[in-house]
Amino acid sequence: MMFFLAGCASRVPSDTIRSSLSTGYVSDLCQKMEKTHESAREFVTALNLARLLQMEGRWKESIRRYDEALAILEEYEARAQINVREVAATAGTILLARGAKQYYGTGYERSLLHTFNSLNYVMLGDFAGAAVEMRKMDKRQEYWLQESQSRIEKKLDSSRYDTAALPIQYSMREMLQDEAVRSLINNYQDPFSYALSAILFRIAGDMQASEVNMRRAVALDGKAGELFRYAWPQSRMQSSQKKKAGKKEAGNDDHIILPGLAPVRAVASGAEAPQSGDAAIKEGHVQEVTIVALSGMTPSLKVEHVRMGFPKIGYVLLDLPSYAGAVPGRAPHAVVAPAAPVVFYPLLRTDRLAYRTLQDELDFEMGSAISRAAVRAGISAAAYAGVQSNDDRRQHAEAAGVLATVLLDLWTYSMSVSVRNWETLPNEGYIGMTTVPGGSTITVGEGGNQKSLSLPSDIRGVIIMMTYFSNTNMKIDYVTY
Secondary structure, three states: OHHHHHHHHOOOOHHHHHHHHHHOOHHHHHHHHHHHHHHHOOHHHHHHHHHHHHHOOOHHHHHHHHHHHHHHHHHHHOOOOOOHHHHHHHHHHHHOOHHHOOOOOOHHHHHHHHHHHHHHHHHOOOHHHHHHHHHHHHHHHHHHHHHOHHHHHHHHOOOOOOHHHOOOOOOOOOHHHOHHHHOOOOOOOOHHHHHHHHHHHHHHOOHHHHHHHHHHHHHHOHHHHHHHHHHOOOOOOOHHHHHHHOOOOOOOHHHOOOOOOOOOOOEEOOOOOOOOOOOOOOOOOEEEEEEEEEEOEOOEEEEEEEEEEEOOOEEEEEEEEEEEOOEOOOOOOEEEOOOEEOOEEEEEEHHHHHHHHHHHOHHHHHHHHHHHHHHHHHHHHHHHHHHHOOOOOHHHHHHHHHHHHHHHHHHHHHHHOOOOOOOOOOOEEEEEEEEEEOOOEEEEOOOOOOEEEEOOOOOOEEEEEEEEEEOOEEEEEEEEO
């Protein structure tokens, strides 16, 4: 037990992660996370470190860590379906402790791995590399859709797990009844990834992939339809297309047509811009502005211990997965000189994805928790019965049963504290897009936390990434193309 406690003590606590991010002390947290990852070498520690490096603007190092996380995940997925390691870990999870099996992320975390890694390539001015990551995101989402299709179909009917049957002491009981969570189409697809990939595919010149993912984003969230409708002018419909579409109006979401733009060379912030002689650049042209804003902190996964009194052995322990609530972020603000505000569309909510994932897996989690509780209770009952059978020690039988329960409780706790998720993810992701006259000034932030960027006249557009550490602490990075 002390061995497990010592191992878990070396991890960066969730409270430390949250407090460091809220105050903007990313460098110190990054150093602590590097030490943790060097000793743990786990999927989740690699993800946390990669995101921290990204927040510091260390794009290449962040890419290396994201790739390392992907390698760990692929090694796990490549294992034979039946092998000693997996059987032992699964059996331990079902029979002993929730933390017996290492955490390899949920479906939405695995797809967001590629989404956030693509932002590293964007900030390096490598839109081709960003497009490659987004294609991986597409494959990841398609893979998980196939794997969990039957489960999703079950959750769409009325046979969902009755959350009213959960223990009253369980903190997630009311949260899992939230209609916003229950109404999600599934537990891992997010319109943010699809919308961002549509933008990046378009800049990289893959118009077909751009339109496909734009339609996927719109299907998942109508706000994405508003984003693209107002930011990307629609081409006139050809008569043949109109005939196929019947009498539907050209403004319908089904008929958003992307302008045919050729791929362009990207320039990272601080790098030399394209020469003004570029044939694609004309004086007085309009420029594209895309702002990706990330704020808040995702829910922090933990194991909640629900104890219910039981004769002879003291109590029965149910260890259920739970979350420390998300930390809401600040809604982004940006204006184009002189005073035209940029409209931001909230397309990512990791708390809803987390809660819906838990809701989808509730049948398995409750069954496993009951199984673990029964096994531990059986061990405690055996200790009680063993002492009870001895005439000299019979008076200590109940104490022996309670002691066994307490020791198993401590061991379960020591295992449970290792159950951690990708805690450095933002809780909210916004995208805002607009077109502005060439050479405009973009001002992001509000109050005393404003930063301005004057666009060079010889670029087609700019992508700005806003990262809110707190309501008063913001960092921006940008790339022009």
